Amino acid sequence: MDILAGLIQTAFLAGGVLALAALGEVLAERVGVVNLGVEGLIALGAMSAVATVVITPHPWLGFLVAMGVGLIAGMIFAVATVIIRANQVLCGLALTYMGMGLAATLGKPISGSPVSATFQDIHIPILSDLPFLGRAFFSHSLLVYLIFLVLPVALHILIFHTRHGLNMRAVGENPAAADAAGISVMKMRFWYVSLGSALAAGAGGYLTLVFVPSWSEGVVAGRGWIAVALVIFAGFRPINAVLAGLLFGFVTALGFVGQAHNWPIAASILSMLPYLGTMALMIVPVLAWQRMRRLMAAPDSLTVPYFRDQR
């Protein structure tokens, strides 16, 4: 029982990075832009969060700086993909390279040193003291509740139950129709891509301020790409995306527990689990249920730039 509680606790910790980054990607992809720069954005966010905390020991400030850096990087990406309408795949790869390279270069002086100020777990009276549930669900930092509870519900209501959300989806499905209805396609895409990038970089801040309290160049380890894959698996829905993030947090946690309990499997092999699991989740559902394809379909105009004179 104790192992399971620890497993679930770690699943929330590890899954938070994927969940927050996936939420950001949901925002961008719902308005029709695929952002493959998540990996680089997480690296930038993770590095700048640690750099901030080194100067002033306030984790919230570090988290906000990470998001701010992500917002700026996202706006640069959005200028290229939304306004200039350059190829989204190339720009996304470029953003990943730039983010990883820049974070590793600038973060060299702080690489490896432990983070002095991290987010503390908050103690909820009664709930945190429950025997099993307390450890599994109610001994986390505030950010965990924000990522797994507040944000997904808020985004779900925004996207599926407001007029603004309907406009968002219209821009992603059929920008020409949205344009004709008086919605500014450019504005919508620009701001949601930028905001999504801010969340992705925030995931980086979460990574170094909550989960692994130190920065090193390999710390992101493909989490950005897993997040992009999870968004597809989650059918571009915020609540599903967070649940998928949690599932992968669980897979990661399984690897940790295996190492801690000296399972007769090499640590490297256990570390492969999240990547292999993501592969399986991308391929198996599509093969198993034909209906899934329609139900979980991508926005119709994903990766297609919008030219007003070509509709």
Place this chain on the structure above:
Amino acid sequence: MSYRLQRMPVAAPSVLFSARVLSVILALLTAAAVLALSGKDPIALGGKVLSSTFGSRFGLEDLGLLFSPLLYCGLAVAVGLRIGAWNIGAEGQFNLGAFAATGVALFVPGPAWLLVPLMALAGMAGGALWILIPTLAKAYADVSELITTLLMNFVALLLVYWVATGPWLDPSGMALATTARLSVSVPYVWGIVHWGLPVALMLAVGLAVMFAYTRWGYEVRIGGANPGAAAYAGMPVQRHLILVMLMSGAIAGLGGMMEVAGTVGRLQGGISNNYGYLGIMVAVLARAAPLGVIATAFFMAVILNGGIVLQSQGLTTHTVLAITGLILFYAAIADEVARYKLIPTTGKVTPKGAR
């Protein structure tokens, strides 16, 4: 006379070429500006890179060793792009090629003239195997190869790291994280430059000829440019897709074999050194043309060598990755901007308000 901007369906090759060159120059200027802002002298650093790369035979040999893996990875990505597949997994296939070749060298006894070709075959098979699942998933379930090929990279890196530190660890106890030195190696052709480089150059020429002059190459190109039209014309698009993607993996795998058996001499974690990711840029800059890859891979080798030369100046190989990203970013923008043309507006311009 007034002008207006008109977006063209395709850009002229000469315009595209100048746009690419311009984007590279702009990226280097941006990097220079950042260096200057951080208190370094970009002109002196650039001069140092050029003189230590081209100024001595030693520098040129180093360049050759970087040129070779970039050629393989660039060609691997370029071949995939020809049929419209993004092989982001050259990094992983490169690792698997090195892994498979090492397996042959460590466990198969035999003379070098037999082992080296066998290792090359094993390397190609390893690379092809590593892209097999993403290929089948794309061909039969329409799963984006962009993400699946990339995820396989992490698995490959972990696999190589695991064998190099565990089961295949150098038994002599001298090394902590590498296998024993391989008993056979790819023969040298010029100084420390081995046959991997000439083979890669021949491969580039061979691929260029195949794409330009064979029916297969023609069908692959059409299949990539317009799969619907190709299928309508009776071309086996799916079969071509599978074969081309496997070929792409095999080329990257061969690169890995050459790296482990020619350059490094033993298998260790991180043997791919980001070559797979840099290969994407090499292929994109060359517009997926095999002969163009020769030029862009050479250019990339100079940049990469520059990064190594400048390590003493506080730069890391990651700085090279950032500069690569910058070039890619400008190239993507330049591609789009190159399509616009200034067209003089002829005829009378109706004044505002007049009917």
